[in-house]
Amino acid sequence: MKSGLGLVALLMLWCGVALADSAPVLGYRVVASYPHDSSAFTQGLIFIDGTLYESTGNYGRSTLRRVDLETGRVEQDIRLAPNLFGEGLTDWRGRLVQLTWRERLGIIYDAKTFERLETFSYTGEGWGLTQDGQHWIMSDGTDELRFLDPETRNVVRRVKVRAGKRPVHRLNELEYINGAIWANVWRSDHLVQIAPDSGQVTAVVDLTTLYPSSERVGPEAVMNGIAHDAATGRLFVTGKHWPRLYEIVIE
Template structure:
């Protein structure tokens, strides 16, 4: 993706994307702050079995890593070849699916060893990725999400994302939380909570206070990007590109516990 700020991009960041949102936008409730590698151009983020799994981008710096969320220690890491720009990440069972931006390839890794065990292909760009328990859901920067068969990446259907009459584009990193698709919006400090059946934005989460909480530590912080869901403890982790902090935030009160996706 076009990962460098221009003056226009900076203005969009301040104003926030989708200013015409019709749904409520509560402020994220910070419950904790943890260390995060501020050299990481965070693309994908997920929580599983007590660890965070994170992918980073940029050619020559695209890495898949397992991280201790408490200490920020990287406990396992691999890097893509120079020609690839790494993107979003999702877990299906004991497999990790890692998108690339423009190479139209997703790589599949064993979650324990990080051994590459497969590859999938797709058309267009890859941005964010998540798993709903049956299908992968992929963003490409547009207002349309692709629902994919993990076996071959065939498109099962598409989800047109909208808030009222307004199409919501720049959908980036994704996380499936209690029957909703949560999406970072590129250039924005807000997160859309999307109905996976209709594509309607049910609500927004305003995370501007996270950037404020960075204070002087956030001098080099880029955009908010990275959502991970700890269903057992009902905790959401949020961070951003080049952010020195991983925030834990409370799940909105209206979210009711549901069965975890297989």
């Protein structure tokens, strides 16, 4: 153990070593960088039909927002009640679906007006959320992913995520890309690619050099946010309190 490493750095180091031992590590390059609201505690990020949507957290400051990609300007937002902590976000048939952390409450909005249409409940915590065209896929901070029926909101399948034989805990923000689930691993700067059927980690992307830790505002300013533009294949990543949003190509 190296002296001078904080708890967060140790977690990131252990996570990277453990993941790299079990799955191929892919490279990346940055092709563009855009302004991002550094006050945003990013919890969910999606890019749909040319529009960027973001869910932010913290009690009393959680929002759902539409953001202009080029300028980072918030074009429209709605603030959650002070007792709700915003988390994962996905789209579903013209609607936006947002999780909350410990409140066990999901909120469904009209994607154009942000009108709150309905709510639903779930067990455990809400962290990340994505969808594969058939199911909502949800993380809760453990090594498990839950697949929900969008009509009944009931869990129809659970998958344990493994890197080799090791469980991968702290699965956070999710994105479904070309038949695979991509996930942030909380308190690390690693993305993992997960096979939906088996839960096996099939690739790892180490993004620790993307935004230097020396420039971050604190230990909570970790990477969290993956958005895929299905129309063009562009991939965007950012983090909590990061002043930039990056478009990257994985190689």
